[in-house]
Amino acid sequence: MKIYDSNTAPNPRRVRMFLAEKGIHIPYEQVDLGKAVNREPAFRQKNPLMTVPVLELDDGTCIAETVAICRYFEELHPNPPLLGTDTKDRALVEMWQRRMELELLLPIADAFRQRHEFFKGKIRQVPEYAAAQKLNAEERLVWLNDVMASRPFIAGDRYSIADITAVVAIDFGRVSKIGIQPDQPHLKRWHDAVSARPSAKA
Amino acid sequence: MKIYDSNTAPNPRRVRMFLAEKGIHIPYEQVDLGKAVNREPAFRQKNPLMTVPVLELDDGTCIAETVAICRYFEELHPNPPLLGTDTKDRALVEMWQRRMELELLLPIADAFRQRHEFFKGKIRQVPEYAAAQKLNAEERLVWLNDVMASRPFIAGDRYSIADITAVVAIDFGRVSKIGIQPDQPHLKRWHDAVSARPSAKA
Numbered sequence: 001m002k003i004y005d006s007n008t009a010p011n012p013r014r015v016r017m018f019l020a021e022k023g024i025h026i027p028y029e030q031v032d033l034g035k036a037v038n039r040e041p042a043f044r045q046k047n048p049l050m051t052v053p054v055l056e057l058d059d060g061t062c063i064a065e066t067v068a069i070c071r072y073f074e075e076l077h078p079n080p081p082l083l084g085t086d087t088k089d090r091a092l093v094e095m096w097q098r099r100m101e102l103e104l105l106l107p108i109a110d111a112f113r114q115r116h117e118f119f120k121g122k123i124r125q126v127p128e129y130a131a132a133q134k135l136n137a138e139e140r141l142v143w144l145n146d147v148m149a150s151r152p153f154i155a156g157d158r159y160s161i162a163d164i165t166a167v168v169a170i171d172f173g174r175v176s177k178i179g180i181q182p183d184q185p186h187l188k189r190w191h192d193a194v195s196a197r198p199s200a201k202a
Numbered sequence: 203m204k205i206y207d208s209n210t211a212p213n214p215r216r217v218r219m220f221l222a223e224k225g226i227h228i229p230y231e232q233v234d235l236g237k238a239v240n241r242e243p244a245f246r247q248k249n250p251l252m253t254v255p256v257l258e259l260d261d262g263t264c265i266a267e268t269v270a271i272c273r274y275f276e277e278l279h280p281n282p283p284l285l286g287t288d289t290k291d292r293a294l295v296e297m298w299q300r301r302m303e304l305e306l307l308l309p310i311a312d313a314f315r316q317r318h319e320f321f322k323g324k325i326r327q328v329p330e331y332a333a334a335q336k337l338n339a340e341e342r343l344v345w346l347n348d349v350m351a352s353r354p355f356i357a358g359d360r361y362s363i364a365d366i367t368a369v370v371a372i373d374f375g376r377v378s379k380i381g382i383q384p385d386q387p388h389l390k391r392w393h394d395a396v397s398a399r400p401s402a403k404a
Contacts, residue, residue, distance in 0.1 A: 048345065049301065049305065055293075057290070061290065061294070063290075063293045063294060063297055064297055064301075065296065065297040065300040065301065067296060067300065068293045068294070068296035068297040068300060069293070071292060071293055071296050072289060072290070072292075072293035075289040075292065076289065087274060087277040087278065088259070088263065088265075088274070090273060090274075090277065091257075091265045091270045091271070091273055091274035092263070092265060092270070094267065094269060094270035094273050095265055095266055095267040095270040098267040098269065098270060099251065099266075099267065103251065114331075124334040124337060124338065126328060126330050126331045126334050128328050128330060128331070129316075129328045129330070129331040129334075132326040132328050132331075135326060136326065143250065
């Protein structure tokens with residue numbers, strides 16, 4: 001079993017943090033995105049969509065998509081639970097994880113991808129959309145600060161995958177000058193707490 | 203328990219199809235998106251992000267996000283399984299569901315939202331991005347036709363949530379003139395098969 005990883009992209013960090021929280025050690029193989037190794041035929045056989053991370057099982061099965069990989073390990077190593085603790089809680093964690101992904105990570109990623117030199121010629125870039133998504137992400141941070149006024153973690157009382165997605169998103173915002181503002185103390189308190197966990201360095 | 207629903211939006215249809223495949227009957231309450239009932243304070247209390255569907259439990263807990271709602275019902279009513287059958291299969295279904303969502307439904311939704319009158323003044327529209335996402339979606343259909351050459355359903359041998367997301371995405375493409383092309387027979391064969399299931403009318 002091994003994971004095709006990249007130290008420069010946000011999604012692989014989500015998997016590394018998830019495994020670090022669970023104390024799981026899996027060999028990582030770096031895929032050099034700068035040299036476009038992910039666009040070569042050998043990698044496309046593992047994931048035709050050319051994204052990292054990819055988990056390769058011993059039988060050769062390749063599982064792409066960050067949350068699919070996390071779910072696989074959650075089932076193999078249920079403790080500590082990062083996808084919820086019972087039926088209702090698992091639905092709520094999924095809701096918050098998806099909100100963090102679709103409302104925060106996606107606009108923050110677009111703010112970079114849709115304007116940055118790195119993606120030129122690789123995707124159809126619309127710089128005006130990068131600017132719109134930057135504003136959308138900043139509005140979401142205002143909302144999220146209010147949410148965090150009354151709870152320690154994104155999905156409630158317990159650290160979960162939703163915290164991982166949110167902290168990875170916000171940290172990736174730096175390259176687009178998106179970040180927590182001085183008038184967002186609840187978000188800052190939460191960010192300080194999750195960033196102090198050993199998993200944040202994974 | 204009830205579900206806040208809309209007959210005009212794609213995501214609520216995903217939940218209705220999911221429940222129809224499982225034979226689950228839940229009361230639905232229509233939320234009139236045309237009259238912006240989803241933007242009124244009463245609905246924002248249930249879902250601050252103002253999206254449908256929302257599942258309201260008897261204890262008042264509100265679960266938003268389509269896949270979170272589906273996961274809740276998958277746990278309560280495991281058969282027929284629509285999120286996979288074992289640890290590896292569940293990871294693969296999650297992978298395919300996410301590919302259909304992020305690579306097909308998202309661009310198809312953007313092709314509508316980013317240019318259509320209905321969203322004017324509600325979101326930051328970038329019509330050029332609508333055009334780019336239409337082309338992206340059309341390229342994904344070319345890829346997906348190749349994928350479907352060797353499998354009956356999106357995630358493999360068994361109907362799953364990935365089929366639901368894909369058929370809802372493709373059917374919603376009509377409003378943006380995105381659809382299966384005459385030279386995509388595998389995709390057409392699959393679309394005919396999933397559209398013939400009673401759940402497609404849900």
